[in-house]
Amino acid sequence: MKLNPYPYFYKTIPHTPSQMAKEFLFFVHDLGWYQCQPDYRVKRIFQPYSIRLVLRGRGYVVWRGKTHSVSTGQLLLLDLTEEHEYYADPEDPWEIIWVRFGGAQAVDYYRALQCAKNPVLNVRDLVLVRRLFEELVSLFEKRPPGYEFTASSHLTQIFTDAAITLAEHDHSTNRGAPLRYPEHVHQVIQYIEENYRLPLTTEELANHVFISPGYLSRTxxxxxxCxxxxxxxxxxxxxxxxLLTQSENSLGEVAQEAGFCSQSYFSKLFKRDEGVSPLLYRxxxxx
Structure with a gap:
């Protein structure tokens, strides 16, 4: 798909997601492509989430009292239930492809990408991300068989690229720290991984780092x-x-070594998460 030759244009493709898509996919409400006029500005509260790729030009988003610049090749991921404002740079107005979407994992990606603090994201592979956005527009114009599955896959790939980019940035700026967690969360994770055989509780872990259980749960x-x-x-x-793959221990011994209170409880949780019993997994x- 080539850039539109006209100086200013606006295309919107509405969509009503199927019940199947709503239940277990990323689903699209609408999407579009526009080249903004220099005075383009939007201020509103909407629903649920939107992600935008700046194809060229520049714009700005006012988010939680701060103004962020968004340039060519960057993403803008917004929780539309919060008041927001974005507008084009009058001297270099942006051209954008956008998707308004929802899905069970949307809030998890939004949190993982730390967009509550800064909704502007960078990407590693701009060629790939741009192609995915353009294919999303084409999908909802043509609506081939299985297009909602393909759209969900495309959105997942876009979020994955942004998440890897953020992780690489955090790794380089924090001198190799694997994750940028608050110190008390680091301490709790370390304590869990050293004492997982014990009957741990949130209250005990909160006491270990001298904070309240409620504060620990939230942070x-x-x-x-999770x-x-x-x-x-x-x-x-x-x-x-x-233990299942590297030892010959019985299932009861594996359950005990891993910190589960009983073999039956261990087997139930294992099958819930893996889809097979511990014995079949082994x-x-x-x-």
Missing amino acids: FKLATS TVTEYIIKHRLRVAKK RSMKN
């Missing part, structure tokens, strides 16, 4: 995208997988 979920209990279970399951990995 831990914000930083890691609750304290979910993290404990995930780490125990990681230990169990290693057999498939060894085969």
Whole structure:
């Protein structure tokens, strides 16, 4: 798809997502492509999320009292339920492809990309990301079979590129720190991974870092995208997988070594997360 030759244009493609898409995909409400006039400005509250790629030019977004510049090749990811304002640079008005979307994982990506602080994102592979946006526009113009699945996949690829870019930036600016967590979250994670065999509770972990359980719950979920209990279970399951593939221990011994209170509880959680029983997992990995 080539750039529109006209100086200013606006295209919007509305869509009503299927119930299937709403239940387990990223789903599109509408999307479009526009070249803004120098005086283009929008201020509103809408729903649910939108992501925009600046094809050329420059613009600005006013977000939570701060003004951020958005340039060619950058993304703008907004939670539209919050008041926001964006406008084109009058001397170099932007051209943008945009998608308004929703989905069960939308809030998780929004938090992981730290867009509540700064909604402007960089990308690693601009050629790929631009192609994905252009193909999204084409998909909803033509609506071929399975297009909602393809659209969900395209949005996932876009978010993944932005997430990797952010992780690489954090890694380089923090001298190799693997994740930019608050210090008390780092301490809690370290304590969990050293003491996962114990019957850990949120209250005990909060006492370990001298904060309230409620504050730990909120900040831990914000930083890691999972609750304290979910993290404990995930780490125990990681230990169990290693034991299943690298030892001949019985399932009861694996459950005990990984910190689960019983073999039945371990098997139930394992099958819920992996889709197979621990025994079938062991057999498939060894085969």
